[in-house]
Amino acid sequence: MKPDLPTDLAELQALYVAERTRREQAEATAKRLQVMSRIPQLNPNPILQVSGDGELLYANPAATMLAAELQTNGPSRVRPQLMQAAIQALRSGAPERRELLANHQYFLLFTVPVVEDGYAMLYLTDVTAQRQAEQQTREQHEFYENVLAHLPAVVLVLDPDQRYRYINAYAEPDPAKRKAREGRTFADHCAATGLPMSLAVRRRRLFERAATTRELVSWEEQWPGPNGEPMLYWLCYYQPVFGTDGVLRMMMCYGLDITNRHRAEERTRQSEAQVVAQQQFTNLVLDLNPNLIWVRDAQGYTVFENAGMKALRQHIVELAGSSTMEAAMSKEEIQTSVLADQEVLRTGRPLTIQTSIKLANGHTMWLQTVRCPLVQPDGTTQVLGVSTDITDLKVAQHAAESAATARENFLANMSHEIRTPLNGVLGMTSLLAKTGLNEQQRNYTAIIQHSGRHLLNVVNDVLDMAKITSGKLEMEQAAFNLCDSMGSAAQPLVMQAQEKGIRVVGALLKDSCPHPWVIGDSYRLNQILINLLSNAIKFTPAGGTVSVGGYFVSETEDTLTTEFRVTDTGIGIAPDKLESIFLEFTQAYADTTRQFGGTGLGLSISRALVTQMGGKLTVQSEQGKGSSFSFITTLPKASAEARMAALTPLAPVQEAAVRGARVLLVEDNPVNREVALLLLEGHGVVVDEAASGIEALELFEQHRYNVVLMDIQMPGMNGLEATARIRAHANPTKAATPILALTANAFRADADKYRAAGMNDTLPKPFDEAELLGKLASLIAGADGPLLEVAAPGATAPEAPPAPAAAPPKKTTAPKPARKPRKTAPAPALFDLALLHETAHGSAVFMSRILASFHANTPASVADLRAALAAADWPAVAAVAHKLKPSLRLLGAATLTPHLETAEAEAATEAEKQHAAEALASGLEKLLAVLPATIEATS
CATH class of the missing domain: 1.20.5 (Single alpha-helices involved in coiled-coils or other helix-helix interfaces)
Known part of the structure; x- marks a missing residue:
């Protein structure tokens, strides 16, 4: 139914x-x-999912190292521990906790079994820093315990209620009795041992006196001797210890057994001989003391020295070959000692300081000296000093500091490694942003992108600071125009300030320095100026003024000294914060990062860079009125030859050097591909084209190439990934094929990254013919090994590069057009074909193929641009602009260049990017309407 x-x-x-x-x-x-x-993917702690038979089912990005350990077939100390944790938890059916040591890192491992599904979740927390701190604390505790345990004196620590908190071994050798006395008072001890309670009453009164006066209190005590023996005499001290809040924290109690001294004094009263014997005994005790003991009067004359001090004095005199120890010491060393004695005499309080003595053999001896006022019977005060040789401790301290520096350098290097997965996060987020998302998802994606870029900036700053502090930052030495370089660096920030409503004024260096060509690192100088100008804009409210200028200071025959100054009318800096702002990770106020952002590294990096260049970064500021930062640098002048080399394009390359070579051109932009193809074919180069990384790898397997021209930014597999696949090829000859990176962002940092990825050199787009041929010839000439590869057994031999061919006749049918537009170009302001004509060597066929390719492919780019504009997808807008940049420069579309730069600029606002995208789309449509599709050859 x-x-x-x-x-x-x-x-x-x-x-x-x-x-x-x-x-x-x-x-x-x-x-x-x-x-x-x-x-789990964003969790900074490792997370693993392991089956009952030890198979790795899942690992988040933070667990990459541990996942590799689980999957390796070689020996591993980590894999058995992880597998045992998973299997044991599955057997018991209950979560387990243990510690794990992996690659010198300590992890706290929580294993949670999922018995019904037959796997276990492993959650790890890095506790390396905690374990190291605990180890250091234990070592420090053991050190002080050893010192106090072997000290031949009673050492007690009392709490404010006069209860024992610590008793050293000299006071009570039996550990069990020491433990039993903790938490009790001296009165309890007297009751338990039969000591007179009068001792406890007196000690309570002296305790209160020391706490009230906040000064050292000393006294002598008489104790009944054990088993009816004579009285025992003790010299005791109470030293109060107060916290920063002024509250008593503890009372240090020291006790010296002076029974022998008392008995000796009694004997000296009976006999002169006994007095002499006692004096000799005392001197012997002092002489056998490993410390240096001495007494000086108020005039600085030595009254007493033990044998150790005398031996040191003699040793210093002998090494220096001088008559006295003072003559062998420097003025600074003597002055330090004199000032310390005077302070003890003036204050009447003990003083502990560390001093060093530079010996004549080049060694440095470190002493820690306790100076105490010694009041004589006649009322005069002298200085008693007890010096301990701490040279070995200082050496150990310096070694520990060196180790700390090494750890800091290691962390700095690790910060560099963080950028790799972070760039992956940003890249995947950008790809996600291009998919069909709703409004909420787009907001989430935008938050991830903003946070990722901010974190990337922080990591880059940390890496720069680590390189500076570890001495690994190298300065480039190249000729450049100081005025032009700094002006170009400041221009985007000037636009940013104007957008914020800040008035920008300045002084050009060329107004006071007619010849600003120097040798140095323009990138780092620009970095300094950008940091200072960014800070000025950040801390200046709308309606304020920022002044930036370069000024001539002086010059010699070989050097030029200039000053750059950035002044603002912002919030200013308090006088007591002027030095702290240059410390790493430090800002003037606690809420600066929250209000304005930043890492606190910009000024630290800037000062370090200026210092490395031999200059000094200074600041003048008044709170509420603004700040002025300036730095002066002295750089070598660039010679005429260096200037010419910087301004002159690369010399033409002999055509024979590249003719007959076979190259693989990997480029997803059809216009750029067409340009390179025509340029290379015109010089007898055999070119195979690939529009993607996957297609390039397929061709690379089939043929043998002299050089691979590799675009960086491509959909799917990018140039870096394709390069990695090539370098990992099983055939070592093919794996060593030279690779030339093609990029529109050929800055030095990018070039370094591409070289690190396995590429041999970098070529900026659009292609300069001389530079393209020069780099191609250089890579061919420097290629290692034979051009023919050896085929594996049973495999088909790959195709070898063609032999050099005869040069085809050059076509000169089309004369070079004048800079003014031809009749075929009705809108001269939108394009200029001069560069295209130079690139094509006047070939009308070449120029027509480029123009036809531009007409065929640009409408799709315009459609992509408008779609990205409608979705406010600024990364997509930047990608389209990046792809169009080489073509538009080749066609001389100068009016569209500013819009390209704005669309690609990360610092540009959304309003600026929207305006640039709209202007670029409409400008491309106008350009397509007036740009000729062909060029007619003329006789």
């Missing part, structure tokens, strides 16, 4: 509403699950 179907309209509507509600709930649940699925 058929099921009853609802016939009533209201019933149908109710069913529809219920179904729609269930669907909305399911969609909401799916969204929540999608968001929650990102949590």
Whole structure:
């Protein structure tokens, strides 16, 4: 029978509403699950999923190292521990906790079994820093315990209630008794041992005196001797210790057994001989003391020295060959000692300092000296000093500091490695942004992108600071125009300031320095200026003024000294913060990062760079009125030859050097591909084209190439990935094929990155013919090994590069056009074909193929641009602009260049990018309307 179907309209509507509600709930649940699925991927702690038989089922990005350990077939100390944790948890069915040591890192491992599904989740937390701190604390504790345990004196620590907190071994050798006395008072000890309670009453009174006066209190005590023996005498001290809040924290109690001294004094009263014997005994004790003990009067004359001090004095005199120890010491060393003695005499309080003595043999001896006032019976005060040789401790301290520096350098290098996965996060987020997303998802994606870029800037700053502090930052030495370079660096920030409503004024260096050509690192100088100008804009409110200028200071025959100054009318800096702003990770105020952003590294990096260049970064500021930062640098002047080399394009390359070579051109932009193809074919180069990384690898397997021209930014597999695949080729000859990177962002940092990825050189787009041929010839000439590869057994031999061919006759049918537009170009302001004509050597066929390719491919780019503009997808806008840049420069479309730069600039606002995208789209349509599709050859 058929099921009853609802016939009533209201019933149908109710069913529809219920179904729609269930669907909305399911969609909401799916969204929540999608968001929650990102949590493990973003977790900075390693997370692993391991099956019962040890198979790795999942690992988040933070667990890459541990995942590799699990999957390796070689020996591993980490893999058995992880597998044992997973198997044991699955057997017990209960979560387990243990510690794990992997690659010198300590992890706290929580294993959570999922018995019903047969796997375990492993959550790891890096506790390396905590374990190291605990180890250092234990070592420090053991050190002080050893010192106090072997000290031949009673050392006690009392709390404010006069209860024992610490008793050293000299006071109570039995550990159990020491432990039992903790938490008790001296009165309890007297009651337990039968000592007179009068001792406890007196000590309580002296304790209160020391706490009230906040000064050292000393006294002598008499104790009944054990088993009816004579009285024991003790010299005791109470030293109060107060916290920063002025509250008593503890009382240090020192006790010296002076029974022998008392008995000796008693004997000296009976006999002169006994007095002499006692004096000799005392001197012997002092002489055998490993410390240096001495007494000086108020005039600085030495009254007493023990044997150790005398031996040191003699040693210093002998090494220096001088008559006295003072003559062998420097003025600074003597002055330090004299000032310390005077302070003890003036204050009447003990003083502990560390000093060094430079010996004549080049060694440095370190002493820690305790100076105490020594009051004589006649009322005069002398200085008693006890010096301990801490040279070995200082050496150990310096070694520890060196180790700390090494750790800092290691962390700096690790910060560089962080950028790789971070760039992956940003790249994948950009790809995600290009997919069909709703408004909420676009907002989430934008937050991820903004946070990722901010973190990347922080990591880059940390890496720069680490390179500076570790001495690994190298300065480039190249000729450049100081005025032009700094002006170009400041221009984008000037636009940013104007957008914020800040008035920008300045002074050009060329107004005071007619010849600003120097040798140095223009990139780092620009970095300094950009940091200072960015700070000025950041801390200056709308309506304020920022002044930036370059000024001539002086010059010699070989050097030029200039000053750059950035002044603002912003919030200013308090006088007590002027030095701290240059410290790493330090800003003037605690809420600066929250209000304005930043890492606190910009000024630190800038000062370090200026210092490395031999200059000094200074600041003048008044709180609430603004700040002025300036730096002066002295750089070598660039010679005439260096200037010419910087301004002159590369010399033409002999055509024979590249003729007959076979290259693989990998480029996804058809216009750029057409340009390179025509340029190379015109010089007898055999070119195979690939529009993607995958296609390039397929061709690379089939043929043998002299050089690979590799674009960097391509959809799917980019140039860096394709390069890695080539370098990993099984045939070592093919794996060593030279690779030339093609990029529109050929800055030095990018070139370094491409070289690190395995590329041999970098070529900026659009292609300069002389530079292209020069780099191509250089790579061919420097290629290692034979051009023919050896085929593997049973494999088909790959195709070898063709032999050099005869040069075809050059076509000169089309004369070079004048700079003014031809009749075929009705809108001369939109394009200029002079560069295209130079690149084509006047070939009308070459020029026509380029123009036809531009007409065929640009409408799709315009459509992509307008789609990205409608979606406010600024990364997509930047990608289209990046792809169009080489073509538009080749066609001389100068009016569109500023829009390209704005579309690609990360610092540009959304309003600026929107305006640039709209202007670029409309400008491209106008250009297509007036740009000729062909060039007719003329006789």
